[in-house]
Amino acid sequence: MSKALEILKKYWKHDSFRTVQEEIINAVLEGKDTLALLPTGGGKSICFQVPTMMNDGLCLVISPLIALMRDQVQNLQNKGIKAIALTGGINENEIIDLLDNCQYGNYKFLYLSPERLQNDWILERIKNLPINLIAIDEAHCVSQWGHDFRPAYLKINMLKDFFPKIPFLALTATATERVQKDIIEQLNLDNPAFFKKSFSRENLAYMVFEAEDKLHLAEQILKKNPQPSIIYVTNRKACTDTVSQLESLGFKATYYHGGLLPKDKENHMKLWMDEKVQIMVATNAFGMGIDKGNVKTIIHLHLPSNLENYYQEAGRAGRNGEKSFAVLLVNPSDIFHAESQFISILPDKDFLNLVYKKLCNFFRIGYGEGIDEQFNFNLHQFCTQYNLPTLRTYNALQFLDNQGILSISQEFSEKISMQFIIPSKEVIRYMSLNPDDEEIILTILRTYPGIHDIQTSLNTQLISKKANVPELKISQLLEKLKERNIIDYVSKKNDTSITFNEVREDDKTINRVTKHLETQNKLKIEQLQAVLKYINDKKSCKNTLLLDYFGEKTATDCGICSFCIQKKKPTKNNASSISEKIIELLKIQDFNARDIQKLTKFSKDDVIFALQTLMENDKIIIQPNNLYTLKK
Incomplete structure (x- = not known):
């Protein structure tokens, strides 16, 4: 048995690698730069985690997804593997400690x-770490033609100068041929090995249905398939309404x-993962790193803005x-409003300025000022004040x-501050009478020496770690101390903050990024087209259309998508006779498609086909x- 397979079995409990995983790992172990295109659910993380565990040293993983980083670090720690993430909200001293751990603490x-x-x-600190592999996740972000271009990715190639002999592994789930070439060029990959797993999912049936009443059709689908399901919508209100x-x-x-607090996200996720509820209704914030194999149905109630996101979200089924x-599910009015829904909200140069x-x-920042300044931010208030869409x-x-x-930080954390309002000897007396609370209070006193004198911001995560108690227990204690007039305690949700990374230079700042803006708008x-x-x-298989978009050719239709199923059905009714009956009905009054179907007693598919034909012929x-x- 290979050492790679031993590592896989020991830590991940799998008996074999998925398609191309082992080939990617071997290329990395041979020291080759590598580009791997693995669709959603293809097991990208295994490709850098296994070779890292086989060698001495540390893997540097660059990712734009904070939630996914935290999830992967937690999963590695649960396996007894040392891992760290430098996410937002960590102060400089904590970062120094974490990087010290990476340098001297055998972190992987x-x-x-x-x-x-x-x-x-x-x-400078990273340059001195014992790095054995650099993994770039969501590598399409380096390309201006990728669906989520981030200029910060363009700086990654400078690591080549510091680690010329260390292999780069670029990973992405969705990249067209144009984006693949751009990744290689922008990351300065040296004659990279290239691996691409087919985008075809033989067990996944792609369905496109027109429906005036989407909820009614969704109800039928979900009753027919009572297994775990996800319904994707475009905004928060649609989540709760649905x-x-x-x-x-x-x-x-x-x-x-x-917009949910982390504890609410965790609770809602657990309900669905434990199958106490059948359906998760979500925006595209949900899904990254979710490992649930038995999802039967993914339903999109609204049009996706691009096929990259749609493929990833759809791919969480099966x-x-x-x-x-x-x-x-498509409503004729969805298509009609698509341009205004996605295109009219794109900012041009003048609006960005x-x-x-x-x-x-809004934040009273003068010209030439503002760098590193941070402010709490309310989008609604800002737009209302300046009458902006x-x-x-x-x-x-x-x-x-x-x-x-x-x-822009959207940590949705609670900002907590407190001050003891009783003398220190009374605090000591309280601890002697309430020994269960002593460890938390002592930790707070040791961590924040001036907390008797001024209102002090608390990091409950840090206190939780030092006192070895859950954060919830800290919050409960603070509420109790406030009720007993022992502390002055303020807690408010700090949902969004903005930090200015540059001095204010108005036109000069915006002119520098105009080219990127024009490229992104064009993309x-x-x-959307x-x-x-x-x-x-x-006239085409839905699977074939998706594969073609991602540059993969296939000579055969899938046989299970909405087009292929419809193609198999014999058309029993004469299309012209259906059209004639529809026109007769519409001479009486206007109807929706469901009423037309009931009144004509034809099948839903035949009625929709006839309606589309009549619309195309301007009838x-x-x-x-x-x-x-009827058109007049």
Whole structure:
């Protein structure tokens, strides 16, 4: 048995590698730069974790996904493997301690975001670490043609100068041929080995259905397939609204979005993972690092903005190899509004300039000032004050964040501060009478010596670690001490903060990134056109369309998607007679598709086909309320 397989069995309890994993690991062990294109669920992390465990030294993992970094570090620690992540909210002293551990404490994995490499002193420390492999996750972010370009990724190639003999492993789940070439060039990979696992998922049926009443169709699908399911929606309100609607229909469901506190995310996730609820309704904040093999159905209630994201989200179904379904529900009005939904909210140069200047004014930052200043931020308040459109403003701020001009933190943590308001001898007396509380109070006193004199911010995570007690127990104690008038205690949710990474230079700042903005806007328009093509193409297998988008050719249709199933069905009814009956009905009054189906007694597929044909021939039109009417 190979040493790699021994490591896999020992720590990950798998008896064999998946397709191309072992080949990637061998290339890395031979010291080759490597580009690996593995679709969602393909086991990318194994490709750098196993070779790292086989050699002395440390693997540097660069990833833009904080949640995924934390998840992987936790999983490694649960296996008894030493791993650290330099995520947001860690102060300089803590970072120094963590990097000391990496240098002297036999740690095997150091995870960090590419933005961390822009700190010179962190880079200097990394240069002295015993690194044996550099893994770049979500490597498509290095390409301006990738679906989530981040300029900070462009700085990664400087690590080549410091570690010329250390292999680079670039990993991504979705990259077109143009993006693959860009990754190799931008990361300065030296004659890399290239591995690509097929994007085809033989057990996953891609379905596109038109439906005026999406919830009604979703209900039918979920009742037919009562196994764990995910419904993707585009915003937080849709999460809670959809859960309420599903519960009224008798389903057990919960929700997940970026605005939940970490403990709520964990609780909702556990309900679904433990199958106490069937359905997780979520925004695209949900899914990264989720390892649940028996997800039967993924339903998208709204149009995705690009096929890269759609493929990843759909790919969370059927990882156990059993037949599963990725269903995209489309309303004619969805397609009609797609351009305004995705394109009109893209910021152009003038709007980006406006938002940047207003933001500086909002925080009273003068020209040439602002670097490293941090502020709490409320998007709604900002947009209201300056009469700015919310979604377009949000996209402008996200672009500024991606460009590294500012950093937006959405940790959704609780900001806690306290001060003892009784004499120290009374605090000692309280501890003697309440020994269960003594360890936490002593830890607070040792960590924050001035807490008797001034209101002091607390890091409950640090206290939890030092006192070896859960964070929840600390919060409960603080509430109890406040009720007994022992402390003055303030806790508020600190959902968003903005840090300015550069001095304010207005036009000069924005002009520097205009080219990237134009490139990204062009890319997003192309991506939406690809989504519309996927939806509107009634003459091609859905699996073939997806594979073609990712540069993979296939000569055979999948046989299980919505197109292939429809192709197999004999058309019993004459299309012209259905069209004639629909026109007769619409002469009386306007109807939606479901009513037309009931009244004509034809199948849903035949009615939809006839309606589409009539619309293409300019015989009828669909109104914003989803009623069909004769064209005048």
